[in-house]
Amino acid sequence: xxxxxxxxxxxxxxxxxxxxxxxxxxxxxxxxxxxxxxxxxxxxxxxxxxxxxxxxxxxxxxxxxxxxxxxxxxxxxxxxxxxxxxxxxxxxxxxxxxxxxxxxxxxxxxxxxxxxxxxxxxxxxxxxxxxxxxxxxxxxxxxxxxxxxxxxxxxxxxxxxxxxxxxxxxxxxxxxxxxxxxxxxxxxxxxxxxxxxxxxxxxxxxxxxxxxxxxxxxxxxxxxxxxxxxxxxxxxxxxxxxxxxxxxxxxxxxxxxxxxxxxxxxxxxxxxxxxxxxxxxxxxxxxxxxxxxxxxxxxxxxxxxxxxxxxxxxxxxxxxxxxxxxxxxxxxxxxxxxxxxxxxxxxxxxxxxxxxxxxxxxxxxxxxxxxxxxxxxxxxxxxxxxxxxxxxxxxxxxxxxxxxxxxxxxxx
Numbered sequence: 001x002x003x004x005x006x007x008x009x010x011x012x013x014x015x016x017x018x019x020x021x022x023x024x025x026x027x028x029x030x031x032x033x034x035x036x037x038x039x040x041x042x043x044x045x046x047x048x049x050x051x052x053x054x055x056x057x058x059x060x061x062x063x064x065x066x067x068x069x070x071x072x073x074x075x076x077x078x079x080x081x082x083x084x085x086x087x088x089x090x091x092x093x094x095x096x097x098x099x100x101x102x103x104x105x106x107x108x109x110x111x112x113x114x115x116x117x118x119x120x121x122x123x124x125x126x127x128x129x130x131x132x133x134x135x136x137x138x139x140x141x142x143x144x145x146x147x148x149x150x151x152x153x154x155x156x157x158x159x160x161x162x163x164x165x166x167x168x169x170x171x172x173x174x175x176x177x178x179x180x181x182x183x184x185x186x187x188x189x190x191x192x193x194x195x196x197x198x199x200x201x202x203x204x205x206x207x208x209x210x211x212x213x214x215x216x217x218x219x220x221x222x223x224x225x226x227x228x229x230x231x232x233x234x235x236x237x238x239x240x241x242x243x244x245x246x247x248x249x250x251x252x253x254x255x256x257x258x259x260x261x262x263x264x265x266x267x268x269x270x271x272x273x274x275x276x277x278x279x280x281x282x283x284x285x286x287x288x289x290x291x292x293x294x295x296x297x298x299x300x301x302x303x304x305x306x307x308x309x310x311x312x313x314x315x316x317x318x319x320x321x322x323x324x325x326x327x328x329x330x331x332x333x334x335x336x337x338x339x340x341x342x343x344x345x346x347x348x349x350x351x352x353x354x355x356x357x358x359x360x361x362x363x364x365x366x367x368x369x370x371x372x373x374x375x376x377x378x379x380x381x382x383x384x385x386x387x388x389x390x391x392x393x394x395x396x397x398x399x400x401x402x403x404x405x406x407x408x409x410x411x412x
Contacts, residue, residue: 027388030320033313034383037306038082038361038376044291044303045362045369046071052275052290053283053364067283067364074366078373085377090326090385093378097142097149101171104142107135108178116182120356123182134367136179136187140336141375143175144194148329151202155324158204168199185223186355190340192216197335201318202328234353254279255289255348259300266296284363285356288348303362304345310376311338317383326382333375 046068053067063069110116110126117125117132126133150168157163172195179188196209224234258274261267272293275282282290292300314334318327337360344359346352358365360372384390 030383037309041361082377086380100142101146122184137371144332147198186357193339198332201331258289258293262293
């Protein structure tokens, strides 16, 4: 005669385990994970920008802290933006969706005016005196919010081709073409992933993704074949076994050397060798290589884990929030930030040709940092309106009140 073990219920779990499970399943888990992971990535980014840029700054006759101070300035500018957006109600984003997209597209058109400047072969910057900005970063966020509004209204009709294409795909394609007109293929690829994420969460049938994928591959082949620079990068990537310490594969080669020399624990913070003018773009596009060289496999896994936590929190918002607009917009931002991070890392480790996209929150760059923080502020706002989150947050004492209570107890 066989007996079956009694099934354990939540009450049968050890008290400590029940407490941990309760915290993980809390209504405010998404909120705290988003805030915590974003803050840690921002701090790691500032530290690595300081370490990776100091030598080049000295070589250029500047202070070793020049790039770091710029990045810290942008982070301080991004913090109030993140805070304000994290406090806006969902209805506010629905109202500004169309004006924000129109303004962002007009802003992007300015790169083709006398104010536009080319950097690294891509004409995607606006420069007015000492002020410079990359409009495509603002266009990503505006497009994500706009797609959330439009696809929500058409959600019941998205099984029909015409309702998927008009206006969502048509307008999104126009925005992407504006970026491609400035020869910024990397940003355009991130925007394509953003649009795909919004369409997927909205419930567009997979057969439409298959057809779009065929056209996308064809367009990528054409774009690569019509640019000598892109062709050289792809050729050097495909023939990496014959890569020498010169030519188009120079950057990828030195990025790999940096990661390899870091080992498990790294050479130590500030001890990178590749940043001594060997690795171009060490403080922006290839900062992950310096991070791996100085902090080793442990450091790279920590950064990957933090991006994984961001992905977990955003997926949790998508699954828990009842508003389709929130779900679709969060899906677009998720694919933008996590997709861009994976693309940047893939380039550094040699799984993709050099494209030129920064590592979100970590790489140096003002426009990218501020708009990534703004996008996270939007998702944090959504997490605050998850079922039960507002009540849980309002029931908890503020940081100031907790601090005053502790001071009062200490004096007593």
